[in-house]
Amino acid sequence: MCAGGMAFRRSWFSWDRYSEVDLFTERLDQNNSLSQAIRAAASDEMDADGNVLFGQIQGTVVGLKYYSGVVNQGEMVGLEREPHNLYDRNAIMVANIYGSQVGHIRKDLAEAMAYILDRKLAKVEGVVHSSTKNRFSMPVILSFWGKEENKSAVIQRLACYGYKLITGGLKNAFDNLFEGLLESKDGEKEAAESVATPLLPHQRQALSWMCARENECVLPPFWEKRGELYYNTLTCFSAKEIPERVLGGILADDMGLGKTLTTIALILTNFHDGKPLPVYNRVSGTLSIQAPDEQSSAPFLMLCLLRVYSRSMHTRACVCVCPQDQFEEHLRADVKLRVYMYHGPDRNRSTKFLSSQDVVLTTYNVLHDVSSPLHDINWLRVVLDEGHVVRNPNTQMSKAVLDLKAKRRWILSGTPIQNSVKDLWMLLAFLRLKPFDVREWWNRVIQRPVTQGDRAGLQNLQTLVKCITLRRTKTSEVNGRPLVTLPEKSVCVEQVELSASEREEYELAHNEGRHTIGRYVAEGTVLRNYADVLAILMRLRQHCCHPDLLSKTASDAGLAATPAELREHLIEKLRVVLASGSDEECSVCLDSVRLPVITHCAHVYCRPCIAQVIGTEQESARCPLCRSDIKINELVEFPQEEMAEGNGGRSPGKWRTSSKIQALIGNLLRLRREDSTIKSLVVSQFTRFLTILETPLREHGFRFVRLDGTMSQKKRAQVIQDFQSVTPSSPAIMLLSLKAGGVGLNFTAASHVFLMDPAWNPATEEQCIDRCHRLGQKRKVFVTKFIVKDSVEENMVKIQRQKQELVEVAFGSVDNDRKTSRINDIKALMKL
DNA sequence: ACCGCCGGGTGCC
DNA sequence: ACCGCCGGGTGCC
Numbered sequence A: 001m002c003a004g005g006m007a008f009r010r011s012w013f014s015w016d017r018y019s020e021v022d023l024f025t026e027r028l029d030q031n032n033s034l035s036q037a038i039r040a041a042a043s044d045e046m047d048a049d050g051n052v053l054f055g056q057i058q059g060t061v062v063g064l065k066y067y068s069g070v071v072n073q074g075e076m077v078g079l080e081r082e083p084h085n086l087y088d089r090n091a092i093m094v095a096n097i098y099g100s101q102v103g104h105i106r107k108d109l110a111e112a113m114a115y116i117l118d119r120k121l122a123k124v125e126g127v128v129h130s131s132t133k134n135r136f137s138m139p140v141i142l143s144f145w146g147k148e149e150n151k152s153a154v155i156q157r158l159a160c161y162g163y164k165l166i167t168g169g170l171k172n173a174f175d176n177l178f179e180g181l182l183e184s185k186d187g188e189k190e191a192a193e194s195v196a197t198p199l200l201p202h203q204r205q206a207l208s209w210m211c212a213r214e215n216e217c218v219l220p221p222f223w224e225k226r227g228e229l230y231y232n233t234l235t236c237f238s239a240k241e242i243p244e245r246v247l248g249g250i251l252a253d254d255m256g257l258g259k260t261l262t263t264i265a266l267i268l269t270n271f272h273d274g275k276p277l278p279v280y281n282r283v284s285g286t287l288s289i290q291a292p293d294e295q296s297s298a299p300f301l302m303l304c305l306l307r308v309y310s311r312s313m314h315t316r317a318c319v320c321v322c323p324q325d326q327f328e329e330h331l332r333a334d335v336k337l338r339v340y341m342y343h344g345p346d347r348n349r350s351t352k353f354l355s356s357q358d359v360v361l362t363t364y365n366v367l368h369d370v371s372s373p374l375h376d377i378n379w380l381r382v383v384l385d386e387g388h389v390v391r392n393p394n395t396q397m398s399k400a401v402l403d404l405k406a407k408r409r410w411i412l413s414g415t416p417i418q419n420s421v422k423d424l425w426m427l428l429a430f431l432r433l434k435p436f437d438v439r440e441w442w443n444r445v446i447q448r449p450v451t452q453g454d455r456a457g458l459q460n461l462q463t464l465v466k467c468i469t470l471r472r473t474k475t476s477e478v479n480g481r482p483l484v485t486l487p488e489k490s491v492c493v494e495q496v497e498l499s500a501s502e503r504e505e506y507e508l509a510h511n512e513g514r515h516t517i518g519r520y521v522a523e524g525t526v527l528r529n530y531a532d533v534l535a536i537l538m539r540l541r542q543h544c545c546h547p548d549l550l551s552k553t554a555s556d557a558g559l560a561a562t563p564a565e566l567r568e569h570l571i572e573k574l575r576v577v578l579a580s581g582s583d584e585e586c587s588v589c590l591d592s593v594r595l596p597v598i599t600h601c602a603h604v605y606c607r608p609c610i611a612q613v614i615g616t617e618q619e620s621a622r623c624p625l626c627r628s629d630i631k632i633n634e635l636v637e638f639p640q641e642e643m644a645e646g647n648g649g650r651s652p653g654k655w656r657t658s659s660k661i662q663a664l665i666g667n668l669l670r671l672r673r674e675d676s677t678i679k680s681l682v683v684s685q686f687t688r689f690l691t692i693l694e695t696p697l698r699e700h701g702f703r704f705v706r707l708d709g710t711m712s713q714k715k716r717a718q719v720i721q722d723f724q725s726v727t728p729s730s731p732a733i734m735l736l737s738l739k740a741g742g743v744g745l746n747f748t749a750a751s752h753v754f755l756m757d758p759a760w761n762p763a764t765e766e767q768c769i770d771r772c773h774r775l776g777q778k779r780k781v782f783v784t785k786f787i788v789k790d791s792v793e794e795n796m797v798k799i800q801r802q803k804q805e806l807v808e809v810a811f812g813s814v815d816n817d818r819k820t821s822r823i824n825d826i827k828a829l830m831k832l
Numbered sequence B, C: 001a002c003c004g005c006c007g008g009g010t011g012c013c
Helices: A002-017 A032-042 A107-118 A148-160 A171-175 A201-215 A259-269 A292-313 A324-330 A351-355 A396-402 A422-431 A439-451 A455-468 A500-523 A530-545 A554-559 A563-579 A607-620 A640-645 A659-674 A687-699 A713-724 A762-770 A792-801 A806-811 A816-830
Strands: A052-062 A075-081 A092-095 A101-105 A123-128 A137-146 A223-226 A229-232 A248-251 A318-322 A339-341 A359-363 A378-384 A405-412 A489-496 A596-598 A604-606 A680-684 A704-707 A733-737 A752-755 A781-788
Touching: A052 A107, A052 A148, A075 A107, A092 A107, A101 A107, A101 A137, A107 A123, A107 A148, A137 A148, A201 A248, A201 A259, A248 A259, A248 A422, A248 A455, A259 A405, A396 A422, A405 A422, A422 A439, A422 A455, A439 A455, A489 A659, A500 A530, A500 A816, A530 A792, A563 A596, A596 A607, A604 A607, A659 A680, A659 A687, A659 A752, A659 A781, A680 A687, A687 A704, A687 A733, A704 A713, A752 A762, A762 A781, A781 A792, A792 A816
Parallel strands: A248 A405, A318 A359, A318 A378, A339 A359, A378 A405, A489 A781, A680 A733, A680 A752, A704 A733, A752 A781
Antiparallel strands: A052 A101, A052 A137, A075 A092, A075 A123, A092 A101, A123 A137, A223 A229, A596 A604
């Protein structure tokens, strides 16, 4: 500690040798001797090798039962990489002090650690503090030591695997850093007339605050004027010249509160001292200023400004950096701006051209191109959208961002802090918040005190952040009213008429079902036969959607009352299986099915293969797939006439449409004609219906994605991201299985919802609609429910309206009256 | 009948 | 291993 103090004084003196102005005009870390001195002083947690403690994590030693080495409580353990381990090239062996193997580091953590150890980014020491709780594994505390410059790489690597280095308390405290900032920052400002979208009250407040940040020359936090000097109360530094003001800040509102709109309003409204940006008017081709009182002076002002700015590539242009997938969101048809998208291979790299724009949009990836002309321009403003994406200051991308020259600087971010205080440095450095934009000062004055648990350090950090940040959450209120209200939602039912042939099929099934259920009603056995009743209803519901939904499940076969019906069902199933497009495999020969037959248990094999199985096992023969009894004379094959027209025994599966599909496609085509940016959710309870829908969507050239319950979490996230993207090539339609996924899903890119078939429980429909009609939805939401006229669906809707769940009918412990009413429901459904 | 729920099999790297 | 994780069986009270 003593040595540290000496070193600090040395650095203080050496700093003295440079003029005071240096602190504000040059990056101190460009000066080697000084930054070295500070760095040497910075760490009193160094070991003999000059390594510093990065932090600790708790890991797990596994596989104890396979090895003889034992460890006592509090004992140190050795860690050894086993790059040639047969099972895992990332293996890390754990041994006790005698060198006897104790076990291995659990493989997920081993993977992260192997990367770090193999690259010598850190050394790791293990200590077993708590004793073994079981015979199989035990916890171990792992301390990571290394060179300061490798620290963030190590932290980042561990973070990739979900491990967070513990660097000392106060974690929760800075998690809440941004939560104390929920205040209105008084005052509202109307946007310039060129902003076509009216601002909400909280957006006008943000605009007022942002204009003030750009126009008012307030001292940065911790600076005050003392007599003739400007004095920093944290560093005790004083200077004669006024410290450079931060013209900008962090707009950290929650997603959906309109950060982008507010920023566009800022660009148009606050060109100069609260005056609007002179906007090029596309219609008349002349320059005009939108604020009425400025009209006469506009051309003159423009000339002056253009002349002033034409020197040394100063410009009135703003550059906005955003993540790739959010590119288009900034383009608003109603704002007449010279906007240039600086990306793609043919981008115009002329600084003169770029400087002549109002807004240049680019991405973080394009920006870090070394020869970027964007770095040769002195921008009026630079805006980082989703600014938290550049939080690691060591990346090329971050350096490119920091090197942008601009008078005013803004960060938009819904989640300003991701992991730790460290993330903040990048934000403050970008804003050039003196003196903390210099890493060493940030470390000494803020970061280290905070990570060491110094309350005052945290207090200072909070003050710092508070001065430059505006944050409201979706639950914030302004004048007792919520910040945002959802766009309108309208729900309509579209009746679908079945075609003559569909009606014929439907009535056939309906009469059959009505007969069966009528019998149950007469016998008073409806509730006892409920599964059958549901199955009948299910078949009718499927009829309403598409005939091909009916014939696939094995249980259908079970429903058949007569051998002839069973045979029909099995043939139908065989037809569907072979038509499904996938290369159906025989489970006996594991090859494509030749001479297909279907068993009574509804599994498909090659006839020779399954015949051999039955021949060998005789009376005890069982289906290789489900172990049901099978007999040679019960195998069902296609009737000869169908075999002939089939493609060598496999029908190519002729796709057919249905009335409901026609109704949907009609709507989708109409929407596409009206506005090709409209996106829709197409929802069904039958995933096979979704599959059937894929064909006409493809035929009509719709781009679509699909989300159903069979997909992994990772795949779902990918699909949702694709769908939510606003690029022109992104999918316009999501095929969605009604019950897929949890409540957290966000489909706000869609403004139209098509519910293809009614659900028993209307709440599941509502939940689905709410995934699209939620915070972040910018358009009016239209919900269309397709209901087949004169069908079980219509009756389902009637029952829905009474808010009754059919399942309760049969199984609920309801009293007799209610039971009677449920039975009446079923009668109503079947028109009995 | 895409879902959650249950209980059995299972287990370092 | 009194876990987590996996896959199979299962069913709406």
